[in-house]
Amino acid sequence: MNNKERYKNTFSQIRPSDKSVERVIDMTKNKKSRRIRFSPFIAATACAAVIICSIIGGGAVSARINTVDPSTVTKSGTTGVLSKITDANVLIAYAGDESVKAKPLKLNVATPLKSNITITDIKGKSEKEIEAIVEQNRNKVEADIENADTATWSIERLDNILFSCVIYDYFAIKVDDPNTIESIEMKCNTDYWKFTYQNSNEELSKRFTHGNDLKVDGEELVQIMNKYESDGYFKVELDHDAAFCNAVDKNPDIDLSTFDDTLTFTINHKDGTKAQSVININYDKDGNFSATAVAASKS
């Protein structure tokens, strides 16, 4: 028996479960959800940079097109690139921590939100050229996240712009004991933003929950914490919602302060107490993203 035969005989016996394959087949029965989740996270900064780029380029950003296939790329082509790195420390509510009475609590300093954005003007470029830019951006993203502990990324195509975005880290709500929690609420004040978290649903097309006004009940929280690596945190990503892109579509010169928002995280305990933290997100005039805790309370 040669090496190949020996290798194949051994590894062909390591198989995916029938259930996991069946779940994939079952997905075809639910044709409603067809959005590619090319990235679980599109950063606030990404959208800001899109606006900046469109202003610089003088072109309007119009209807959003679906994401780009990562494999249909070639290895040539150059383009103008605007890169920007921003970061922001954010604060969140800590369940069961007495100190929230007096002052806001700082998020684990190991997890500041940070983003790395590349914006590319694709006006007048052929499909082949655009695919080459995607490949170029993909390589850049891979290099960027090489040494990161956690990162999510996206490459999205609009009519005039391709933007790639890397987001390092996420919101992490400390949960000492999920069994003591009635619910966790997360709310954006505007329609421009939404939260995303991985839920306990086994159906593939419903694996993520998105929304700008979400409530996770205690039972599901326990399931999520048991199912995924949590380190005692409930993890949530921030994403821009469709309204954001629609606004940019209508007016590429839009004032960035339009997208300022206030995020509210509330933990309702079964004993009737609640802990809350309020975070403002906004851009400065250069499009840098920041998130600042403005209030925290416990009652």
Next chain:
Amino acid sequence: MTESIFEDAVNRNSQSLFLIAYSYTQNHCDAEDIMQNTFIKLWNYKKTFYDDEHMDRWLMRVCINESKDSFKSVFRKKSVPLDEANELAHFDKHFNIDLFRAVSSLPKKERVVIHLFYYEDLPIKEISELLNTKESTVKSLLKRSRQKLKLMLGDEWINE
């Protein structure tokens, strides 16, 4: 994409994609997740493929990208420790536990190259394209991992 084309693709590629993901993660749950995510992308894919081979290569490429990304994901399933005694009960006599352990002990990049070469029968040029790396790098990884396997497996691994 029709349901029947999709199902054919799943039946044709699930084992292959799972093993590619497994060669990266060495975790059954994560490998299944990656395989599923890869098929989700196929289901949502808008363009058409020239033929099955074109589709299968596309899936492989997406699976490799998914596998790389999985290491940075915020949402990772909890690992279930391998119950080796229980797992072994399901394998037949051709399963070589020494080879399995030896390959598992290789660094990630070497494991993946070894897998694509020995399981998928891919030539070095195609491996380099899939991994987006130079042919010389693939050759070097292959050479290094073969030497290690020979050292660990002795006569069970034939010099090439």
